[in-house]
Amino acid sequence: MLSVQTSSSLDLLLHKTLFYFGVNKDQWSYTVGHTFGSTWTQVLSVTAIYLFAVFAGKLLMKNRKPFVLKSFTLFHNLTLSIGSALLLLLFVEQLLPKLTSNGLFWSICHNDAWTRKLELLYYINYLIKWYEFVDTILLVLKKKNTPFLHVYHHSMTMILCFTQLNGTTPVSWVPVTINLFVHVIMYYYYYLTSLGVRVFWKKLVTVIQIAQFVIDLVFVYFCSYNLFVHRYNINLPCYGSCRGSDSAAIFGCYLLSSYLFLFVKFFFDTYRSASIKQKKQ
Numbered sequence: 001m002l003s004v005q006t007s008s009s010l011d012l013l014l015h016k017t018l019f020y021f022g023v024n025k026d027q028w029s030y031t032v033g034h035t036f037g038s039t040w041t042q043v044l045s046v047t048a049i050y051l052f053a054v055f056a057g058k059l060l061m062k063n064r065k066p067f068v069l070k071s072f073t074l075f076h077n078l079t080l081s082i083g084s085a086l087l088l089l090l091f092v093e094q095l096l097p098k099l100t101s102n103g104l105f106w107s108i109c110h111n112d113a114w115t116r117k118l119e120l121l122y123y124i125n126y127l128i129k130w131y132e133f134v135d136t137i138l139l140v141l142k143k144k145n146t147p148f149l150h151v152y153h154h155s156m157t158m159i160l161c162f163t164q165l166n167g168t169t170p171v172s173w174v175p176v177t178i179n180l181f182v183h184v185i186m187y188y189y190y191y192l193t194s195l196g197v198r199v200f201w202k203k204l205v206t207v208i209q210i211a212q213f214v215i216d217l218v219f220v221y222f223c224s225y226n227l228f229v230h231r232y233n234i235n236l237p238c239y240g241s242c243r244g245s246d247s248a249a250i251f252g253c254y255l256l257s258s259y260l261f262l263f264v265k266f267f268f269d270t271y272r273s274a275s276i277k278q279k280k281q
Contacts, residue, residue, distance in 0.1 A: 081187035217256050
């Protein structure tokens with residue numbers, strides 16, 4: 001009962017916040033070409049600006065002293081941790097009744113599983129991905145390493161959220177909610193390290209991220225398989241039809257697969273080399 005009341009309070013807070021910006025939560029809908037950030041031109045332009053800012057920023061900082069930015073870094077990480085937790089609770093409020101009444105397959109594939117309220121939450125999550133570009137800008141200003149995985153993951157996740165919004169894929173809630181859960185932990189970890197706290201569970205963050213992509217791929221490949229087999233009458237067994245566009249399904253499978261490969265590689269490169277250094281000492 002307490003969780004329901006908490007979620008309802010969060011929904012009311014969301015309604016009031018959006019109303020302050022002139023948006024009626026109950027009437028809002030994502031419209032390609034009309035809603036902010038809903039076109040490929042906008043998405044690719046922002047991605048190009050992000051990449052330019054990263055590489056140009058590194059050149060500008062080459063002969064400069066790194067910025068400290070401790071206060072803003074603390075605020076940034078704590079805001080993303082708390083914000084991810086609040087958005088996750090809003091997703092749970094919308095998804096739990098549908099899961100209990102209609103089942104898992106309905107919730108990840110059925111046409112009616114894509115609702116206006118969930119669409120709004122997906123859109124908010126998508127906009128947060130734009131803000132998360134600040135992660136990289138902070139690293140550049142502090143003259144810290146910006147590995148390929150970091151830049152690739154930030155830029156492509158924003159594009160992934162965009163493609164799934166346009167493709168209206170109901171299974172989106174699986175990777176989105178797991179990612180929000182991971183971000184609650186990850187950004188809290190960053191917050192603690194920014195405070196100078198030595199955190200012993202750094203390795204666990206990477207393990208959770210890898211587990212996230214394994215679960216994501218099971219769901220996304222399952223839904224994509226059913227989508228193509230049912231839609232194109234392929235003579236293969238399937239569970240039923242799945243809502244979503246072909247391009248969104250293909251892009252989701254490709255990108256999440258690449259994430260899994262890159263994060264596993266990062267895990268072994270990081271912790272295997274650390275283990276070898278310890279043995280030499």
